[in-house]
Amino acid sequence: MEDYIVSLVVCGVISWAALFISVRKMFPKKSFSFCNRVVSTIHASLGVILASLSVQSWTCPVCPMASPSSPFQVYISVSFFLSLCFLNLVLYSFITNLQMQTLAVTLAYMIYDLICCFFGPGHFNIDNAVHHLVSIIGIGAGLSYQMCGSELVAALWVTEISSPFLHARELLKELGYKDTDLNLLADISFAVIFSIARMGVGPYITYITLSAENPLLIKIMGSGLQLVSAFWFYKIVMMVRYKLFKRNKASNKVN
Numbered sequence: 001m002e003d004y005i006v007s008l009v010v011c012g013v014i015s016w017a018a019l020f021i022s023v024r025k026m027f028p029k030k031s032f033s034f035c036n037r038v039v040s041t042i043h044a045s046l047g048v049i050l051a052s053l054s055v056q057s058w059t060c061p062v063c064p065m066a067s068p069s070s071p072f073q074v075y076i077s078v079s080f081f082l083s084l085c086f087l088n089l090v091l092y093s094f095i096t097n098l099q100m101q102t103l104a105v106t107l108a109y110m111i112y113d114l115i116c117c118f119f120g121p122g123h124f125n126i127d128n129a130v131h132h133l134v135s136i137i138g139i140g141a142g143l144s145y146q147m148c149g150s151e152l153v154a155a156l157w158v159t160e161i162s163s164p165f166l167h168a169r170e171l172l173k174e175l176g177y178k179d180t181d182l183n184l185l186a187d188i189s190f191a192v193i194f195s196i197a198r199m200g201v202g203p204y205i206t207y208i209t210l211s212a213e214n215p216l217l218i219k220i221m222g223s224g225l226q227l228v229s230a231f232w233f234y235k236i237v238m239m240v241r242y243k244l245f246k247r248n249k250a251s252n253k254v255n
Contacts, residue, residue, distance in 0.1 A: 005104050005143055012108025016043070020116070034174045036116050037167040043109045044163035050102040051157040062154045062208050099149035106156055107139045131228050135159075138221030148218050151209045155225065158197045158205060165190035184243065191240045198229040 016039060023035040055061050114132040117125065142148045168186045177183050209222040 002100075002146075005100055008101065008104040009108045009111070012105055013112050016109050016112035020112075031174060032116075032119075034171060036113070037170055040109075040113065041164050041167045041171075043106070044160040044167070047102070047106050047109075047156055047160040050098070050105065051153045051160070054098040054102050054153050056150070061157075062150050062205060099153050100143060100146075102156065103139050103143055103149070103152055106160075107136060107143065110136045110139070127228070127232070131225070134221055134224045134228060138218060138225065141215060141217045141221065145215050145218070148209065148212070148214045151205060151212070151214070151222070154205050155202075155209075155222070158201050159225075159229075161197050162190055162194040165193060187240065187243055191236050194236060195233060199233050202226055202229055 019042070020035060020039045023038050024032075027035060027038075057063060110132050114129065114136065117129050117132070139152060142152045165186055169183065169190060172178070172180075172183045172186055203226060206222050206226040210219050214222075
């Protein structure tokens with residue numbers, strides 16, 4: 001792992017912690033979990049934006065993969081060929097650096113949030129801790145090997161696209177909107193987006209990661225993250241089923 005990436009991760013952990021402290025001061029009467037979810041929402045939004053910006057081509061968002069790419073051939077003048085290669089190299093270098101920086105920002109957040117899991121009163125969740133450990137090892141391996149950038153960034157986009165709705169569910173409850181239509185809308189939005197992203201696109205990214213010539217550790221972590229997503233998908237289905245049953249039961253009592 002390059003020195004500037006290590007520095008970025010260390011600075012990132014400190015920055016996320018400083019942001020949490022600032023949020024705590026802004027909302028002194030809110031719970032530890034509420035303030036941490038505000039930080040998590042900011043990270044999720046930032047992660048999706050950075051991941052989107054680092055995509056080299058939306059025609060193939062998971063390209064280039066770890067496997068070798070085909071030679072670049074252009075049958076025109078030598079001068080134009082050299083210019084085009086230079087521009088292509090600069091663009092690829094910029095995107096690759098942006099991918100590494102994006103992953104470093106998320107790695108820093110994961111470390112920060114894992115620490116919060118042990119300090120927040122009643123906040124520790126074994127599922128969340130396992131998810132964070134798998135993510136930290138997987139992203140750390142990708143940055144160390146300097147491989148699998150496209151796959152990891154795609155996985156980041158898929159995993160974080162539903163996170164704002166996940167945190168909105170809990171934030172709304174603490175703001176006094178529990179068991180309201182707004183809270184139900186957040187629940188359903190989260191369930192739908194999570195299901196499409198994690199169980200629709202997620203398996204494809206896992207397949208790409210396993211098929212490419214990536215290090216074994218990255219393949220294991222990719223498979224582990226997909227298994228965690230499948231477990232959470234089951235819990236979400238049960239949650240939505242319970243919410244809808246509870247709401248229908250309440251409506252029948254009123255009628």
